[in-house]
Amino acid sequence: MVKIQRIEDLVGADNVSTLDETLGLYSRDIAALPGLAFQIIDNQFDVVAQPQTVRSLSNLIRYAHEHNIPIVPRGSGTSGWGGALPTRVGICISTLHLSNLVHIDENKMLVTVEAGMTWKELLMVLEQIGFTLPVYPSSAAAATIGGFVASGGLGIGSAKYGDIREQVAGLEAVLPNGMIVRTGNFLIKEDDNETEDGESAGAYLLSILDQIPEECRPEPIDLFLGLYGTFGVVSRVTLRMVPKLILQPFACVFDNVNDLTSAIRDIQDMARPYYLRFISNSYTIKRFTPRSSIDEYGKFILIGALLDTYFQIEEDEQAIKDIVKAHNGWTTQQKRAEYLWDERLYPLRIKTLGPSLVPAELLIDVEHIPELYENVLSHISTDSIAIEGTVGRNGTTSFLAWILDDERKKFRYTLGWHRSFDITNLGIKHGGKPYAVGLWNVIHAPHYYGRQHYNALRRIKRLLDPKDLLNPMKVFGGRVNAKKESLVFGFTSGLIVGALVHYALSSTLGTGYLWSILGLPHLGFQLGLFVAIIGGLVGLMFIKFLTIKNALRLGIPILHVLRTFLRK
Amino acid sequence: MTRLDVIEESGHGDDPYICASCGNCTMVCPTFRLGKWESFGPRGRLQVTKNILEGKAKFDEEYVRKLFMCSLCENCASVCTTSLKLDEFWREARAQAWEMGMAPKPAKYASSSIMRYGDPLAMGSSSRLRWAQDFEIDITDRIEANAKVGYILGCDVALKPQLNDIARSMVKILEHAGVEYTLLGEKETCCGAPMLWAGNKSEVHLIAEKNYLLLEELGVEKVIFSCPSCIYIWHIVGSTTPHKRGNSPLKLYTSSQFISILDKNGLLAYREQPMITVTYHDPCISARRLGIYHQPRDLIEHIPGVYKVEMAYSGTETRCCGWHGLLNLTNPLVSLEIAEMRMRDVSVTPASRVISECPRCIQALDTAGQTMQYELKVQDITQLVAECLVEPEKDGGS
Numbered sequence: 001m002v003k004i005q006r007i008e009d010l011v012g013a014d015n016v017s018t019l020d021e022t023l024g025l026y027s028r029d030i031a032a033l034p035g036l037a038f039q040i041i042d043n044q045f046d047v048v049a050q051p052q053t054v055r056s057l058s059n060l061i062r063y064a065h066e067h068n069i070p071i072v073p074r075g076s077g078t079s080g081w082g083g084a085l086p087t088r089v090g091i092c093i094s095t096l097h098l099s100n101l102v103h104i105d106e107n108k109m110l111v112t113v114e115a116g117m118t119w120k121e122l123l124m125v126l127e128q129i130g131f132t133l134p135v136y137p138s139s140a141a142a143a144t145i146g147g148f149v150a151s152g153g154l155g156i157g158s159a160k161y162g163d164i165r166e167q168v169a170g171l172e173a174v175l176p177n178g179m180i181v182r183t184g185n186f187l188i189k190e191d192d193n194e195t196e197d198g199e200s201a202g203a204y205l206l207s208i209l210d211q212i213p214e215e216c217r218p219e220p221i222d223l224f225l226g227l228y229g230t231f232g233v234v235s236r237v238t239l240r241m242v243p244k245l246i247l248q249p250f251a252c253v254f255d256n257v258n259d260l261t262s263a264i265r266d267i268q269d270m271a272r273p274y275y276l277r278f279i280s281n282s283y284t285i286k287r288f289t290p291r292s293s294i295d296e297y298g299k300f301i302l303i304g305a306l307l308d309t310y311f312q313i314e315e316d317e318q319a320i321k322d323i324v325k326a327h328n329g330w331t332t333q334q335k336r337a338e339y340l341w342d343e344r345l346y347p348l349r350i351k352t353l354g355p356s357l358v359p360a361e362l363l364i365d366v367e368h369i370p371e372l373y374e375n376v377l378s379h380i381s382t383d384s385i386a387i388e389g390t391v392g393r394n395g396t397t398s399f400l401a402w403i404l405d406d407e408r409k410k411f412r413y414t415l416g417w418h419r420s421f422d423i424t425n426l427g428i429k430h431g432g433k434p435y436a437v438g439l440w441n442v443i444h445a446p447h448y449y450g451r452q453h454y455n456a457l458r459r460i461k462r463l464l465d466p467k468d469l470l471n472p473m474k475v476f477g478g479r480v481n482a483k484k485e486s487l488v489f490g491f492t493s494g495l496i497v498g499a500l501v502h503y504a505l506s507s508t509l510g511t512g513y514l515w516s517i518l519g520l521p522h523l524g525f526q527l528g529l530f531v532a533i534i535g536g537l538v539g540l541m542f543i544k545f546l547t548i549k550n551a552l553r554l555g556i557p558i559l560h561v562l563r564t565f566l567r568k
Numbered sequence: 569m570t571r572l573d574v575i576e577e578s579g580h581g582d583d584p585y586i587c588a589s590c591g592n593c594t595m596v597c598p599t600f601r602l603g604k605w606e607s608f609g610p611r612g613r614l615q616v617t618k619n620i621l622e623g624k625a626k627f628d629e630e631y632v633r634k635l636f637m638c639s640l641c642e643n644c645a646s647v648c649t650t651s652l653k654l655d656e657f658w659r660e661a662r663a664q665a666w667e668m669g670m671a672p673k674p675a676k677y678a679s680s681s682i683m684r685y686g687d688p689l690a691m692g693s694s695s696r697l698r699w700a701q702d703f704e705i706d707i708t709d710r711i712e713a714n715a716k717v718g719y720i721l722g723c724d725v726a727l728k729p730q731l732n733d734i735a736r737s738m739v740k741i742l743e744h745a746g747v748e749y750t751l752l753g754e755k756e757t758c759c760g761a762p763m764l765w766a767g768n769k770s771e772v773h774l775i776a777e778k779n780y781l782l783l784e785e786l787g788v789e790k791v792i793f794s795c796p797s798c799i800y801i802w803h804i805v806g807s808t809t810p811h812k813r814g815n816s817p818l819k820l821y822t823s824s825q826f827i828s829i830l831d832k833n834g835l836l837a838y839r840e841q842p843m844i845t846v847t848y849h850d851p852c853i854s855a856r857r858l859g860i861y862h863q864p865r866d867l868i869e870h871i872p873g874v875y876k877v878e879m880a881y882s883g884t885e886t887r888c889c890g891w892h893g894l895l896n897l898t899n900p901l902v903s904l905e906i907a908e909m910r911m912r913d914v915s916v917t918p919a920s921r922v923i924s925e926c927p928r929c930i931q932a933l934d935t936a937g938q939t940m941q942y943e944l945k946v947q948d949i950t951q952l953v954a955e956c957l958v959e960p961e962k963d964g965g966s
Contacts, residue, residue: 017605021625025606025615030589050604076591097604118595124880141647142591348588348649355585408585 015050031080032407034414040480042086050094054235062178073229075147078139081438083228087473112238115146132244134161138347146234152226159276162393165225173232176465183221187238216456228474249305249341254329260300263327271316274307276391283386303340356407360420361400361435362427415563442477490543491536498535502528574664584618593644598906610644640893641852666767674897675766686757687723693754699732711753718788722795724927737954745835759798765894776805792826796853824864837958841873847919850886851926889932907936921945
């Protein structure tokens, strides 16, 4: 039971809301979910709190821990993997107002910020002192530092510097019991008065980690990177920064996916670009018109940027031109390249064509782009899909398929959701893995994190958060909070199955005849009713104890079959 | 399902579904910065509109209250990832509230005052020339004179004593440059902007026509406005009025736009100034809608002895002053707090003056300066230029 007064005492009355309108707004992310999804997740939280200091965040989590209240941390809600959705009601903690810049050390090239600061705000500050970020998300204008760090992924700069997780030097997080822990090379002013808590929490965390076999024991910092706050709510982060050298955007156009892929591989080998994003012909045919962008309509475009010294850029630019030419492509005018670079922060422009989008995103080897591309297009009509990707380091890339749909056509939209999961499965067949786990990809979590590492993480989760209160169901799954309709469905299905089983058995064995000989003509009916009710109860229990993983394993194929059947 | 006829008929019914929920708009929204909760920001309001359309929420007083807590600064529209014309959307949502009789009282009052007195301040036409009393330049011959250039002061500049100097400064500049111009004097009326902001879409054309017809009769080809919103209203209302002002031969200029033309043609002579450091606050409509942000800066840099420093969030990324979209009438405290937030951006620069070119911005920053006890001169670009001009030679002087 959530006591609002107590939460208000902890974080301030102005920073707590139980208004229906507010609860609804904080209980969603950018994905427009079909109504069916709310059978396995909750409609909204009980309360939303916005702590203004790390200490009040810690106090709130401590309170929730003591009273067994589930907690879900939320940044700006700019992700679509369900990492910030309510699964067992409870408290939504918005970190958006923890947004101070804490410390900058230009010599060490490190900056510490609170988790709720947006990437764009930080970029503006750093650029004024001659630095920039090695990696930031394409949703930088609204995404928070804590949100991206806690979910992981590729962004602007990943072609040179890799995943966001590699850019975190250290961080501070609040553990499920409310302790504030500091890990890695967390940079803070010497007069910071919360060090003591950090030290004791650090010892506590190490004592937990000591229970894990050494060969699969993660570093403390790894518990808070890309794990959606399931081990602790990230409160402050120390990020690496890099000198803001000369930035030179470029863009090149190709006729086919094979040339595009070869060019990506060669450019990565020869030029070390800062940023590389490809958009496919299925994307350009929708976003551009033949008149306005005659060279780009229906083509494959590679958009990139170099971040280097003047001389190195000169050299790299020539290398890129040669590579593009060798792969039958051509480079656009500089002005156009700059426009496309500026568009990097608006990746959702394609949504105007939906109006709804169902995303599917994978991490694959660059080499596999052509075959996956062809495969996806053979499954989903080109008219309703747009594909793009952000290239990372070491030959990996994200492969993002936007499926265009219309959420107002509720039935069709619900049935169509399986396509996102189908694309993920296709990608896995091609050696890839989901781009992120969050809630909707929990089935693939062992594959994503590596089975041994995942098992170790599960064990640590049980030790640190035995009641699964911190962002429940995310990453590790768990029992769904089944709704009334689902329970009725389970009972009815069980009832029907039970009745059918009884009918089949009695027909096969001829028990009806036996009962009439014995002078018990109603026994058959009574037995049938009994079996059906037992079936109904089994169905009810099945739904009641259904886990999110099983719900998805069962539900997605059913949607697939239904959609295929209805289309025919 | 709830039908929102006005919104749907305006072609914006799909907008809540097209919204990508990226949150770009929320992060730049001054009301969200102040209100802290999603429901105050554009993303939240769009989601609530979607809920209303789907019958999950009501078009109630609370929704209307938040609609009118928006300053219509258009920052949300400028960063929208799906290029939604959110400025139009909010206006249409207000029009929906107006149709349903739910517009706030101050908005209704402003609108009825314009219909009755020709201005939102209920002062009437007889007050429109008070600014020229005891003015060193006699403008009698300029009233309704035939000329190629017309000057529209706007209600704020003409009727509010603290802004009258803007009109006097513009007249000084025009006289200095030898421009033949005309004024509508007591016949000038409101452009209709406050009516549109109030949601009174159906009557705005009745008032918006008046100035245009007068100027046309006087043979005017170029019109200077002291208020950028007047220009904007001429553009958006004009395209649907009988006279199709959107395609009219009249050329419309903001103060800085016109003065910079005079400056480039060498018609303005300046006195050397004793090291004045200024910063420029871009009015939302000028910068984002009319694309005017180079001209005032060029002008400032051209005045000898005046130095310009940029503050954070300038040009098209400018932050709202809080006085726009009737916010100062419907929610004066919110309006003032937004103005104070903007004043904080000013206060971290070394500038001793903040210059702008919108009467509402001037009032907002001036009031914020007073409430924050931050001593800083707030001036319109017209005032700065007029102050720096070489004094005219007096007849018979030795």
